[in-house]
Amino acid sequence: MELVDERVQNPTRNKTQHKAKEKYVALYKYKQYLSNSDDGAFDALHSPGATTLHSGIYRCEGCGHEVVSEGGKPLPPQNHHQHSTAQGKILWRLAVYAQSK
Numbered sequence: 001m002e003l004v005d006e007r008v009q010n011p012t013r014n015k016t017q018h019k020a021k022e023k024y025v026a027l028y029k030y031k032q033y034l035s036n037s038d039d040g041a042f043d044a045l046h047s048p049g050a051t052t053l054h055s056g057i058y059r060c061e062g063c064g065h066e067v068v069s070e071g072g073k074p075l076p077p078q079n080h081h082q083h084s085t086a087q088g089k090i091l092w093r094l095a096v097y098a099q100s101k
């Protein structure tokens with residue numbers, strides 16, 4: 001039996017699948033807890049291991065993998081997960097900005 005990396009061969013979410021779209025997107029239930037923003041923080045791409053500027057959910061540009069990262073701590077490193085050649089290198093983009101008082 002050949003072992004394959006399911007994240008590369010079959011990039012669908014395991015826990016909660018969205019049938020309508022085969023895309024990785026952050027999920028939420030109560031819309032009153034999220035608000036749209038055009039903050040430039042969502043445009044920046046961050047290298048693996050870079051210091052997290054804003055606490056929140058970060059999305060890998062190459063494969064859509066999502067992680068939670070805390071401000072001031074490093075984003076996941078290069079060896080966090082494997083990419084195919086087509087997926088390119090890991091770059092993290094802020095997807096959901098966690099606000100704190």
Ligand SMILES: [Zn+2]
Nearest residue numbers: 060062063065
């Ligand atoms: Zn990735």
